[in-house]
Amino acid sequence: MRIYDFLSKLAKHGETFTINDAYEITRINKPYLRKLLHRLEKRGAVERIERGKYIIIPFSSEKGKYTLNEFVIGSLLIEPCAIAYWSALNHYGFTEQIPTTVFLQTISWKEKQEIEVFGVKYRIVRIKENKFFGIRKEWIEETQINITDREKTIIDCMDKPQYCGGIVEVAKALKNGNFDNNKLIMYAKKIGNSGVIRRLGFLCDILGITINLPKVEVRNYLYLDPKMPKKGGKNAKWRLIVNTDEKTLGSIE
DSSP, X not given: OOHHHHHHHHHHHOSEEEHXXXXXXXXXXXXXXXXXXXXHHHHTSEEEEETXXXXXXOTTSOTTSOOOOHHHHHHHHSSSOEEOHHHHHHHTTSOSOOOSXXXXXXXXXXXXXXXXXXXXXXXXXXXXXXXXXXXXXXXXXXXXXXXXXXXXXXXXXXXXXXXXXXXXXXXXXXXXXXXXXXXXXXXXXXXXXXXXXXXXXXXXXXXXXXXXXXXXXXXXXXXXXXXSOSOOEEETTTTEEEOSOHHHHHTOO
């Protein structure tokens, strides 16, 4: 098979492919296929993302200077996978902060939770299967990726504020108001973490947002923001240690 025909067949599958994809498409035996891909990588026709995963380099591009959107590459690193946390907050315009890491949510295990590909850092966050919901599909550069929807993004960031730049960034998302209130409540109950209910209720109180949340039936206190110093006043209603400046949260625009 000519190189052009080989790459054309792969390109019909998309801009990215795995060695298994290449085998299914071309039916070239795998030992030879690996050698062929190695030669194509040296020639700059493909570039390896990680073991067994590649992108096709356009003929007009210079070797080492072409890359895909980081969400597309991230979606190849583990399956199933959804763009989440700070990355999704930024995608929806909930925060002006641009994270230097792409956050990926999954229920699968991967040996390395932090990976760097083409100079971009990726953080893989493994969660329980019952928390893997609220995911929508979106097209980016002719590739379909999974990303948590607006409401699930906010709830995930309540669940794990350390992956979104802290509770202040979640407060900005709530203040933005571009979400479905009923869906937000449903997700807050579904995720099965009282900390989500507590943080959400407290922030809505501070921001003047009306929300109908279930009463918290716990005795222990939880830190509002696990990223901040472990000190602060107690909020009895939501059983939180408020270790973030309330005035800062209340003045968010």
